[in-house]
Each structure stands twice: as C-alpha cells, then as structure tokens.
Amino acid sequence: KHKFWETQPVGQFKDIGNLSLQEGPIEPPTPISEVKQEPYNLPGPYEWTVCDMDSDGTCNEVYNLLTSNYVEDDENMFRFNYSKEFLRWALRPPGYYKSWHIGVRVKTSKKLVAFITGVPARIRVRNEVVKMAEINFLCVHKKLRSKRLAPVMIKEITRRVHLENIWHAAYTAGVVLPTPITTCQYWHRSLNPKKLIDVGFSRLGARMTMSRTIKLYKLPESTVTPGFRKMELRDVPAVTRLLRNYLSQFVVAPDFDEHDVEHWLLPTENVVDSYLVDSPVTHEITDFCSFYTLPSSILGHQNYSTLKAAYSYYNVSTKTPLLQLMNDALIIAKQKDYDVFNALDVMQNESFLKELKFGPGDGQLHYYLYNYRLQNGLKPMELGLVLL
Ligand code: YNC
Numbered sequence: 001k002h003k004f005w006e007t008q009p010v011g012q013f014k015d016i017g018n019l020s021l022q023e024g025p026i027e028p029p030t031p032i033s034e035v036k037q038e039p040y041n042l043p044g045p046y047e048w049t050v051c052d053m054d055s056d057g058t059c060n061e062v063y064n065l066l067t068s069n070y071v072e073d074d075e076n077m078f079r080f081n082y083s084k085e086f087l088r089w090a091l092r093p094p095g096y097y098k099s100w101h102i103g104v105r106v107k108t109s110k111k112l113v114a115f116i117t118g119v120p121a122r123i124r125v126r127n128e129v130v131k132m133a134e135i136n137f138l139c140v141h142k143k144l145r146s147k148r149l150a151p152v153m154i155k156e157i158t159r160r161v162h163l164e165n166i167w168h169a170a171y172t173a174g175v176v177l178p179t180p181i182t183t184c185q186y187w188h189r190s191l192n193p194k195k196l197i198d199v200g201f202s203r204l205g206a207r208m209t210m211s212r213t214i215k216l217y218k219l220p221e222s223t224v225t226p227g228f229r230k231m232e233l234r235d236v237p238a239v240t241r242l243l244r245n246y247l248s249q250f251v252v253a254p255d256f257d258e259h260d261v262e263h264w265l266l267p268t269e270n271v272v273d274s275y276l277v278d279s280p281v282t283h284e285i286t287d288f289c290s291f292y293t294l295p296s297s298i299l300g301h302q303n304y305s306t307l308k309a310a311y312s313y314y315n316v317s318t319k320t321p322l323l324q325l326m327n328d329a330l331i332i333a334k335q336k337d338y339d340v341f342n343a344l345d346v347m348q349n350e351s352f353l354k355e356l357k358f359g360p361g362d363g364q365l366h367y368y369l370y371n372y373r374l375q376n377g378l379k380p381m382e383l384g385l386v387l388l
C-alpha cells in the first residue's frame with residue numbers, strides 16, 4: 001500500500017502494539033563516508049537546485065511555486081499563502097544549512113517545479129535530546145503530481161541530512177502515513193465572522209442571525225492583563241527560562257536555547273508576534289504567548305482574495321490564567337485585523353479552546369518522527385511541538 005514508506009525507517013502499521021520493539025532510533029547511524037556522495041537521479045527533464053533564500057529572485061520563485069501549488073483544504077476553497085518574509089524566517093534559523101533548501105527545476109526552461117526543506121532542531125523525546133531535521137514545504141507542481149517525484153525528493157533531503165551527521169527528523173502532514181506519533185485537530189476562533197461566513201470558511205449556526213453571531217464573537221478593544229506588552233530583545237533570557245521550564249513537562253518538545261528563542265519568538269512584523277506579562281509589582285516575566293501569521297488564498301471568490309489567519313505558537317502561563325492570556329492574544333489579533341485565530345489541541349490548549357469560543361475544524365494534522373520509534377502514541381496534550 002505504501003510502496004515508498006514501507007522501505008523507510010519509520011514505525012510501520014504492522015508494528016503498532018508490538019512491545020518487543022524498543023523506543024529510540026530504528027536504524028543506527030552509519031559513518032558519513034558511507035553516505036551516498038552523489039544526489040539521487042531525477043527523471044531526465046529535471047535537475048536539482050539549491051534555493052538561496054537570501055536571493056530575492058529565488059525567494060520569489062519559491063513563493064510563487066508554493067502560492068499556486070502548496071496545501072489546500074479538502075474542498076479546495078483555500079490554499080496556504082506563506083509570505084516571503086515568513087519563508088525567510090522559517091528557513092534560516094540558527095545553524096541552518098543552505099543545502100537543505102532543495103528545489104527541482106526543468107532543465108530546459110529552469111522553471112522551479114518542486115521544493116522540499118529541512119532546518120536543524122534539537123528535539124527532546126522523553127529524557128533524550130535528539131538532533132533532528134524539521135522537514136517542511138514539500139511541494140510538487142500540480143502538473144507533475146503522481147509521478148513518484150516526492151519519494152525521490154524525500155530520499156535526497158534524507159541524504160543531505162545524513163551528510164550533516166543528523167539521523168532523525170520531525171514533520172507534520174494532513175495525510176496519514178506510517179505512522180503518526182499523534183493526530184491533532186485544528187480549532188478556529190472567529191475574529192471577523194461576517195467575512196468568514198461570506199467566504200465559506202464558516203457557516204451561520206442554527207438559529208443564529210448575522211448580528212447575533214457578530215455579537216457572540218465580539219472582543220474588548222484592549223487587553224486586560226496588567227503588564228501585558230510585546231516581547232523585546234532584552235526579554236530573551238527570561239522568555240527562554242520560562243519556555244524551557246514549561247516545555248519540560250511534554251513528552252516531545254523542542255530544546256530551545258536563547259539563540260533559538262531570539263530567532264523563533266522575537267517579534268517580526270507579519271511573521272511572528274510574541275507578548276508577555278511583565279509584572280508591574282515584581283518586574284518579573286511571568287507569562288508568555290505567541291502566534292505566527294499564515295494567510296490563505298481564497299480560491300475563486302468575488303470579493304475577497306485572502307484570509308488573514310493567526311496560528312497559536314508557544315504559550316506559557318505561570319501567574320496569569322492561560323484562559324485570560326489567550327483572550328488577550330485574541331484581542332491583539334483582532335486589533336491587528338486578523339480574520340481568524342487557529343490553535344491545535346496540543347500542550348494545554350484544550351483548557352481554553354471551548355471557553356474562548358474556538359470551534360473544531362475538519363482536517364487533522366498528523367505528527368511524525370523519522371528513524372525514531374515511540375512505543376505508544378502520544379495524546380495531543382503530551383506534545384509540546386508546533387511546526388510551521
Ligand atoms: C507527504 N505530505 O504516501 P507511498 S507536508 C510525506 N509527506 O508514498 P508522488 C507523502 N509523504 O504511500 P505527489 C506526502 N504526500 O506510496 C504524499 N506522500 O509510500 C507520499 N501536494 O509520491 C505518498 N505538501 O510524487 C506516496 O505524489 C508518495 O505527486 C507519492 O507528491 C506529493 O511538507 C506532494 O500537501 C505532497 O505538492 C509533494 O501532492 C504533492 O502527489 C503536493 O507520486 C500539495 O509520496 C502540498 C502538500 C505536503 C506538506 C510536508 C512535510 C513533508 C514530510 C516528508 C517526509 C520527510 C521524511 C524525513 C526526511 C529526512 C530524514 C532524515 C534523517
């Protein structure tokens with residue numbers, strides 16, 4: 001059934017529940033000298049290219065490929081529209097490898113027709129911090145689908161990850177592959193219900209009018225928590241301490257240091273927003289919340305072309321109740337004109353979703369590890385990792 005995935009060091013469906021299989025690496029690392037030195041062969045008309053995300057021209061090509069060909073919802077009404085600034089942020093964290101930003105071009109025209117990326121990360125699985133690649137943005141042009149290009153691209157990025165002496169990876173997908181470590185659900189909080197209904201993202205509830213719906217989702221004009229403010233560079237040490245301590249409770253979570261926090265959480269306009277509570281009494285940083293910006297193109301609508309969506313990222317509450325902290329995040333997102341605020345049911349998110357009027361979405365998001373076996377699946381609440 002999975003001609004490619006059956007050959008890979010991932011948990012196989014037939015192994016589910018087999019207690020004789022140990023947790024940890026499925027295959028041992030091999031000496032780098034034994035890693036295949038040449039790229040995998042592509043079909044004749046295509047060639048590999050390294051995509052230099054520092055170059056405006058290349059960044060534009062990647063942006064255009066993804067904007068027209070990347071992930072859509074099941075009904076093909078919306079397609080992710082990652083911005084160029086977002087792609088630069090997502091692909092250039094501390095210690096990134098340019099060679100992991102892989103494109104496929106048509107030899108004759110040089111047109112970019114496929115893409116896959118990895119970035120390095122330290123991810124803790126139970127008590128073990130494992131060097132991994134986070135794989136993302138796998139995309140094949142719509143006209144080249146179902147030709148088995150994706151397995152070649154996955155093998156090629158695996159080879160390049162191995163060349164850096166890294167033997168594991170983490171990734172998410174909307175499709176079921178062998179085998180998810182957990183399956184999460186997206187929840188959506190309407191900020192601009194009229195637009196969301198107009199574009200078919202949501203529907204008017206039973207016995208609801210438009211004006212009652214607008215009233216239902218109304219939020220205060222300004223945040224309520226004293227000392228709530230935007231994160232600044234000087235906050236990096238305190239936020240790192242707060243976040244490391246918080247993430248230590250989850251079975252799988254990133255092992256962030258100050259460099260990671262500066263990159264992934266320091267606010268970047270229209271890419272990532274982070275706020276914290278700077279206690280007016282003790283001047284301590286007690287709580288933190290963040291979201292990233294990922295608009296979707298609205299496909300074939302008369303009046304609207306993009307949906308502005310905020311995605312919950314990492315949140316930590318020690319003094320302010322998480323519910324109040326996230327309500328302030330919603331207020332900020334509304335002030336900044338987002339249409340919807342999305343969150344997965346990971347970490348402690350379940351504790352605020354219903355009360356803050358998030359509704360469950362349809363599609364599911366499956367989380368995977370490559371070459372690392374986890375004995376039992378995780379519950380979404382045991383997962384402390386958000387991939388972009
Ligand atoms: C997928 N999303 O099952 P089998 S998520 C992984 N992730 O293999 P073909 C996928 N594998 O089942 P197409 C996958 N989707 O026969 C399909 N597959 O064993 C598997 N969509 O290949 C599939 N982006 O080339 C099958 O399929 C084989 O032409 C079929 O191309 C697939 O970024 C795709 O959803 C997804 O652009 C490129 O449909 C195409 O359909 C497309 O005939 C729209 O492929 C965009 C989209 C996926 C977003 C993402 C994470 C990717 C993870 C890849 C796996 C990484 C493994 C770790 C590597 C490093 C290891 C180290 C160390």
Ligand code: MG
Pocket residue numbers: 140144145146147148149150
């Ligand atoms: Mg293909």
